[in-house]
Amino acid sequence: MSSRSPAAAAPLAAPSHSRRRPLGRRLRRGAAPYALLLPAAAVIAAVLGYPLYYLVRLSFQHYGLFQLVRHKGESIGTANYAQIFHDGFFWHVVLRTVVFTAVCVVLTIVLGTLIALLLAEVGSFVRLLLTAGLIFVWATPVVVAVALWEWMIDFEFGVANWTLTKLNVGDFNHHDWFANPWSGWGVIISLIVWGAIPFVAITLYAGLTQVSRDLVEAASVDGASPWRVFRDITLPLLKPIYVIVISLSIIWDFQVFNQVWIIRNGAPSNDYTLMAIYAYTESFKISEYGLGSAIAVVMVGIMLVISFFYIRQMVKVGEAE
Amino acid sequence: MSSPLAGAPLAGLRTPQGGRRRKRARRVGVNALGLAVFAVMIFPIYWMVATAFKRGSDIFANTPVWFPVHPTLSNFSDAIHRPHFWADVKNSLIVVGCVVVFSLVLAFLAALALAKFRFYGRKAFIVLIIGVQMIPLNALIIPIYLVLAKANQVDKLSGVIITYLTFVLPFTVWTLRGFLLGVPRELEEAAQVDGSTRLGAFVRILLPLIGPGLVATSIFAFIQAWNEYIMAVTLLHSADKQTLTVWLAGFITDRGTAWGPLMAGATLTALPVVIFFVAIQRKIAFGLTAGAVRG
Numbered sequence: 140m141s142s143r144s145p146a147a148a149a150p151l152a153a154p155s156h157s158r159r160r161p162l163g164r165r166l167r168r169g170a171a172p173y174a175l176l177l178p179a180a181a182v183i184a185a186v187l188g189y190p191l192y193y194l195v196r197l198s199f200q201h202y203g204l205f206q207l208v209r210h211k212g213e214s215i216g217t218a219n220y221a222q223i224f225h226d227g228f229f230w231h232v233v234l235r236t237v238v239f240t241a242v243c244v245v246l247t248i249v250l251g252t253l254i255a256l257l258l259a260e261v262g263s264f265v266r267l268l269l270t271a272g273l274i275f276v277w278a279t280p281v282v283v284a285v286a287l288w289e290w291m292i293d294f295e296f297g298v299a300n301w302t303l304t305k306l307n308v309g310d311f312n313h314h315d316w317f318a319n320p321w322s323g324w325g326v327i328i329s330l331i332v333w334g335a336i337p338f339v340a341i342t343l344y345a346g347l348t349q350v351s352r353d354l355v356e357a358a359s360v361d362g363a364s365p366w367r368v369f370r371d372i373t374l375p376l377l378k379p380i381y382v383i384v385i386s387l388s389i390i391w392d393f394q395v396f397n398q399v400w401i402i403r404n405g406a407p408s409n410d411y412t413l414m415a416i417y418a419y420t421e422s423f424k425i426s427e428y429g430l431g432s433a434i435a436v437v438m439v440g441i442m443l444v445i446s447f448f449y450i451r452q453m454v455k456v457g458e459a460e
Numbered sequence: 461m462s463s464p465l466a467g468a469p470l471a472g473l474r475t476p477q478g479g480r481r482r483k484r485a486r487r488v489g490v491n492a493l494g495l496a497v498f499a500v501m502i503f504p505i506y507w508m509v510a511t512a513f514k515r516g517s518d519i520f521a522n523t524p525v526w527f528p529v530h531p532t533l534s535n536f537s538d539a540i541h542r543p544h545f546w547a548d549v550k551n552s553l554i555v556v557g558c559v560v561v562f563s564l565v566l567a568f569l570a571a572l573a574l575a576k577f578r579f580y581g582r583k584a585f586i587v588l589i590i591g592v593q594m595i596p597l598n599a600l601i602i603p604i605y606l607v608l609a610k611a612n613q614v615d616k617l618s619g620v621i622i623t624y625l626t627f628v629l630p631f632t633v634w635t636l637r638g639f640l641l642g643v644p645r646e647l648e649e650a651a652q653v654d655g656s657t658r659l660g661a662f663v664r665i666l667l668p669l670i671g672p673g674l675v676a677t678s679i680f681a682f683i684q685a686w687n688e689y690i691m692a693v694t695l696l697h698s699a700d701k702q703t704l705t706v707w708l709a710g711f712i713t714d715r716g717t718a719w720g721p722l723m724a725g726a727t728l729t730a731l732p733v734v735i736f737f738v739a740i741q742r743k744i745a746f747g748l749t750a751g752a753v754r755g
Contacts, residue, residue, distance in 0.1 A: 172577035176585065179570035179633060182562075186604075186626045187592050193603035202606070210610040254497060261494035262487070269494050272502040278737035279505060279730055280687040282705045286712050286726040287508040290719050298507060298524050333504070341741075394596035397689050404713045415598040422602045423694060435599035446594035453590045454583070 194439075197432035204426045212429060219433035228409070229417070229434070236393065236414040239324070243392040246332045248385060251339025256369070258344045270341065277337035285401045288330045292316045317403070320410040327411075331398055335391070339384050346380040347373065379452060386449030393442060414438050511723040512536065519720050535724035542721070547700040548707040555617055555692075555703060556685040559624045560678050567632035568674070574633070575640035589630050597627060601694055608695065615697045623691050628681045635680060639673025640666075676740040683733050704729050 198219055200212030223229040254273070258266055279287075292299045300311040317323040350373055358368050374381075396415040403411050412420070418438060422431030511519055512535050513528040539545065574582060604623055605614070613619035643666055692703045699710075708729050711722055 172573035172579040172582070175569040175573035175577075179566040179629060180585070182566055182625055182629060183588075183592065186622055186629075187595070187600070190600050190603040190607065190626070191595065193607065194599060197603060197606070207606070207609070210606075257490070257494055257497060260490045262491050265491045265494040265498070269498045269501075272498045274738055274741050275505055275734060276501050277741070278683075278734040280705065280733055282687070282689050282708050282712075283508075283726045283730040284504075286708060286722055287504050289712060290511065290723060291504060291507060293719065296520050296522075296524075296719070301522075301524055333501070336501070390594055394598060396598050401689075401709050401712060405709075415596060418602070419598055419690075423605075428602055428606060432602050435596075435602055439595055439599050442594050442596060443591070446591065450587060450590050450594070454587055 191439075194432050195436055197429055198436045200429045200432075202428035202432075207426065207428070215429070219429050222430065223433055223437070232412050232414055232417050233437075235412070239328070239395070239413060240389060240392045243328055243331055243335070243395075244385065244388045246328070247335040247339055247388050247392075248381075250332065251336050251384075252343055254336065254340040255343035255347055258340065259347050273337035273341055276334060277341070279334065281334070281397045282401060284330060284334050285398055288326065288333075289402060292326055323411065327399055327402060330402075331392065331395060335388060339388065342380060342384055343377065346377045350376050379456070382448060382452045383456075386446065386452070389445050390442065390449065393445065394438070508723050509727055511719060512727045514720060516720060535720035536728070538718070538721040539725040539728060542707075542711070542725070544699045544702070544707060545725075548702050548704050551617060551696075551701060552686060552704040555620050555624065556682050558621045559628050559685045560681045562621070563625055563629045563632045563681055564636075564674070564678050567629060567636050567677075570633045571636035571640050574637045589633050593627070593630050593634075597690060600626060601691060604691075605694055614695055615701055617696075617701065620692055620695050620703070623695065624685050624688060627688075628684055631684070632677055632681055635677045636670075636673065639670050639677065642673070643669045679736045679740050683736060686733055 197212060199214060199216060200206075201215045201218075202212035206212050254269075258269060261269065291297055294300065294313050294315050299316075300314050303309065303311040303314075316326050354372055355368055358372055363371070394415050395413060396419065399407055399411055399413060399416060400419075406424075407416055407420075414434065415438065418431045418434040420431075421434060422428045510526075510528050513531045513533075514525060515530050515532045515534070518525040518528065518530065573579070574586060604626075608614050608619045608623070611619075613622070687705060688703075689705045689709060693706045693709065696702045696706065702710075708725055711718075711725055
């Protein structure tokens, strides 16, 4: 394991430019790197660049069933955007997606941090066990996770209803979790946070092991409380990791689709519509591909704004190597 | 204790004996908490596997049967004899195999350029590679579907394979670049001083060194492609042309009350991913945070 602390990564960026390579220098201005890049760049342009361009073009078109048959949309200017921006439900969905993302991210980061701190405290056997458990959860495919959570909350034989009834939380016999959107979202958020915790906890724990123990001990001897040690020493040192972990969590949770889609049997009602689901149903359920594209473009725009910090941090880290 | 924050706040004022007792009580408490967190996190997975091995009367019990006391394989045989299971396993393997091979070859060349050369536009390409991974698949599925419909590639595995490159290829380039950067330049130089060509140095020195990285990256590509759902369910309509995740999701939707076979199917779907994932977990963390954390 490298002893280099994450915080120290950034300043190392500069010297790597000046290192010399005997042959690389000759090839530096040559065509070799471009030839190596070309195939991947061409494929990315074809499978990502073109669809992205087409998405934007679609958002300015009327593209319904008739157009689908003819494979050609009709240009209608900004009408799609005008329609969604004047649609109360669209703004409702945007707001719900933002709140949903915030709740998921905060829960994931807080619980992930607590588990990371716990990992640093427990004995080596418990640490091994807990890490293994986290890895199994991390490895579970989303579709599988949805299946097993649905089974746990089954209204008749689900283990959740039985346990909650036994614990006297209330009468959960034959309780349908999706009858009320609040408890339905509770299930969806639990399922997503459960799946998201391992990456955060394991990554933060890896960062924690690199925080200088002397520093922490010195602060404790000086009488600093554990919370102050965490806030004033651990947190600043882990900041680069937090930037990446939080950005990735926001990015992943903002585009949640599969969990909601499958758990609502491929037809989420308005109560369970997030932005990704809205764009999808507008396109594929009611064949308004132009309108769906406009929603998707707004979504991509929000994503790129959020990603800015992540990309900046990744480039910084990447340059440091 | 090996932790950065351990034991500190309670030290100081106590007598040595009382302090030691307190320390032990704290350690027991912390470990118990660790076990409790482990139990909560692992329970859903345990419950899936346990259910998969239970007989029907133990699954449909008014009081949960916590352990498969009468283990049976009938749920598994039910699951694999469901319509289209084997066809969809085969489809998944074809799609995943092609995606892994294509993206690995393309990404390796690109990663070589990014890691071993300094050239104009390098940084821009790196930003591009990271940036395109942020584009939600759900947004791209609309134009991709329409383009593939025009090209008559809907409901064909080839269309899905091309589509999967959108998210597997950029990630593979980024991860492989990280592994290539890990190869000490001195080794390459030493080989060149010995009179080998650049290609010779590459084959004899670089390739064996990045072997593990190539394996890890291909497994990661495998997992991503194997788990994908939304593209597959949109592009593949015939039941015998779908992938395993679509099969499983369909099973969830129209399961009726077949929880045993469903849990067996879920276990089988997760199995290859879990095995591979456990094998390369440390390297996945590396790929995602690339250098911020060295696991």
